[in-house]
Amino acid sequence: MLRSFIVGLAAFALAGIFDSAAHAQTIKIAILGPMAFVQGENHWAGAEMARDEINKAGGVNVGGKPRQIELIRADTNEIQSVPDATNAVERVITRDRADFLIGGFRSEAVLAMQEVAMDHKKIFLGAGAAHSKLGQNVEDNYSRYKYWFRYTPTKDVDLARTLFAVMNSIAQQIRTELKTDTPKVALLAEKAVWTQALVGAAQKNLPAMKMEVVGLWQPSATATDVTAELSAIDRAGAHIVFTMLSGPVGIVVGRQMGERNMKAVAWGINVEGQKEEFWQAAAGKAQFVSTLDTYAEVEMTPRTVPFVRAFKERYKKMPTYTAATYDAIHMLKAVIEKENTLDAEKLVAAIEKIEHVGTGSIVTFDKRHDLVWAVGKTAGIAVQWQDGQKVPFWPPTVKGMKPFKLPAR
Amino acid sequence: MYALLAIGFSLIFGVARIVNIAHTAFYMLAAYCFYTLLVKTGLGFVLSGLIAVGAVTLFSVLCYRLVIEPVREHEAAVLIATIALALVFQELMLFTFGGHFLGIPSTLEGAVRVLGVSIPYQRLLILVVAGIMLAAVWFVLYRTRLGLAIRATANDLEVANLMGMNVHRVAMATVALSVSLAAVAGVVVAPVFVVDPFMWLAPLVTMLAIVVLGGLGSLKGSLIGALIIGYVEAITVFAVPAGAYLKGAVALIIMVAVLLARPEGLFGVAFEEER
Numbered sequence: 025m026l027r028s029f030i031v032g033l034a035a036f037a038l039a040g041i042f043d044s045a046a047h048a049q050t051i052k053i054a055i056l057g058p059m060a061f062v063q064g065e066n067h068w069a070g071a072e073m074a075r076d077e078i079n080k081a082g083g084v085n086v087g088g089k090p091r092q093i094e095l096i097r098a099d100t101n102e103i104q105s106v107p108d109a110t111n112a113v114e115r116v117i118t119r120d121r122a123d124f125l126i127g128g129f130r131s132e133a134v135l136a137m138q139e140v141a142m143d144h145k146k147i148f149l150g151a152g153a154a155h156s157k158l159g160q161n162v163e164d165n166y167s168r169y170k171y172w173f174r175y176t177p178t179k180d181v182d183l184a185r186t187l188f189a190v191m192n193s194i195a196q197q198i199r200t201e202l203k204t205d206t207p208k209v210a211l212l213a214e215k216a217v218w219t220q221a222l223v224g225a226a227q228k229n230l231p232a233m234k235m236e237v238v239g240l241w242q243p244s245a246t247a248t249d250v251t252a253e254l255s256a257i258d259r260a261g262a263h264i265v266f267t268m269l270s271g272p273v274g275i276v277v278g279r280q281m282g283e284r285n286m287k288a289v290a291w292g293i294n295v296e297g298q299k300e301e302f303w304q305a306a307a308g309k310a311q312f313v314s315t316l317d318t319y320a321e322v323e324m325t326p327r328t329v330p331f332v333r334a335f336k337e338r339y340k341k342m343p344t345y346t347a348a349t350y351d352a353i354h355m356l357k358a359v360i361e362k363e364n365t366l367d368a369e370k371l372v373a374a375i376e377k378i379e380h381v382g383t384g385s386i387v388t389f390d391k392r393h394d395l396v397w398a399v400g401k402t403a404g405i406a407v408q409w410q411d412g413q414k415v416p417f418w419p420p421t422v423k424g425m426k427p428f429k430l431p432a433r
Numbered sequence: 434m435y436a437l438l439a440i441g442f443s444l445i446f447g448v449a450r451i452v453n454i455a456h457t458a459f460y461m462l463a464a465y466c467f468y469t470l471l472v473k474t475g476l477g478f479v480l481s482g483l484i485a486v487g488a489v490t491l492f493s494v495l496c497y498r499l500v501i502e503p504v505r506e507h508e509a510a511v512l513i514a515t516i517a518l519a520l521v522f523q524e525l526m527l528f529t530f531g532g533h534f535l536g537i538p539s540t541l542e543g544a545v546r547v548l549g550v551s552i553p554y555q556r557l558l559i560l561v562v563a564g565i566m567l568a569a570v571w572f573v574l575y576r577t578r579l580g581l582a583i584r585a586t587a588n589d590l591e592v593a594n595l596m597g598m599n600v601h602r603v604a605m606a607t608v609a610l611s612v613s614l615a616a617v618a619g620v621v622v623a624p625v626f627v628v629d630p631f632m633w634l635a636p637l638v639t640m641l642a643i644v645v646l647g648g649l650g651s652l653k654g655s656l657i658g659a660l661i662i663g664y665v666e667a668i669t670v671f672a673v674p675a676g677a678y679l680k681g682a683v684a685l686i687i688m689v690a691v692l693l694a695r696p697e698g699l700f701g702v703a704f705e706e707e708r
Binding site for chain 1: 531533534535537538544551553556624625627629631632635666667670671674675678681682704
């Protein structure tokens, strides 16, 4: 009995030693995302591409020793359950011994995941959530939250700046083509926390930009029918439907606008409209729907087009913005090799100073560890669906942009 | 759509006293089945629709035999079993298709303008199919032996049993009939909405509001309740554009108000007299 106990104990100790040795050979990066959904799929796809490229090229050089990247796939199920998301983070840190965390999508869940990561002093590169509070935490309590960086997207306030910049350009085109001085704008925002600031900003800023706000309609993010809303918008004579939609209602809006042959054009945030599957999901009716986006075959940076082509070849579809896990891993590699360490304290200081040329943006961080907003660098692009293709049209200074089109009147 | 769902739900409650929470989950299954047959395998609209309705109806009978019938005598157990069934269906669809929002092409393209309002042909088709299905249900219930048996069982289960009717088989036939209505709703509505694993939840709430408003177990009440709730939802959007998201809540408020003021619903008394 005693002998069995001693043999068991020895085996356990040996397993621990081998596990530590194996652990020392790799850098473990947990990819956190809702893996049953498009956002999580893109988190994982971007990370896989970065891992394969880096490992094939010899890994990450830490103190003269190459280390391979090992990814941990963590399904946070955050769209359905915030507790599931925090459990996933806890698990990858304590059981899987992840060195770094990348991902997250739903702001409510990422705020909770941020707390767990900060408890364990793990560097967490956000790749999906836009809520300002995530960066505000860093400013309010730097010593606790300094391990958090938002790699993508820009925070919600900066998203609004991009939206108004594009809106101005569309309004100008309407003034010219439709001979109207004051384009009419209908606000169509799903009822959610993230749209509140945008709606307020639109109601305040659009009149100052010589546009008339004809009304605000707020369907549920999961509404399956917006016929009544679109009828009212049609009657109000809107030229632009300013969309603030992240849920499946974005597909319904695109489809039903097409079915009704509406003369107004949709511009804004339509998360479903960013996906490759949108045209099919809207049954080919979402002609001229436009949205803020991240990736297209345009030269946002020298790395954009090669990445997008490689992604399309491997996964047979376009990347969405959460595929920026690819850039986040490359940035980590750059700072680890520069600092020659995996020590979080030293890496945080290095990331704060970095200017990283990614595939969708050129990244620098402010004191909140949010992206520094700049058109042509981190503001993203605007795309419009034209005959089944997602056509990039803004910023016009970037090579490869095409004209924005209005529905025929 | 609401009428088809609510009448099916009311039917199975009226006959077999089964509160089938999984009713709208069958509607979701039919939409997925239709999507798979039409978009993935390329069968035509009619064939895909017929197979989807047939397959889901048969599946519902299987579910009835395996899950509901063993606990049918205990209403609370039936309620829990059907909730579990619906969640299993949801997770199965999530596992199989992922959380993607899927679109189905319209059966009929184009739109017609009526009094300045553009109405897509697909929506007119839904109206026509709903009308035909409701007429068919009426025919089955009032012009066939099966309908007679269903009505007799609804009137008094014990007496029907004593008269030699196989009440279990009647209940099973009623489940099939009611789920087939939900499946038809799934097939005709799928080209207008988006197919996803959670699409059964929103109609479930509205359907419950309708059957409470119309009177639980009353088919006429379900039809009129569906019309009222449909109009109330549309009026909510026109009257309070910034509160369009409240249209579901308004339906629930009506449900609560009806429960407080007239628990038997609009046609509950007539239904009781029928019994």
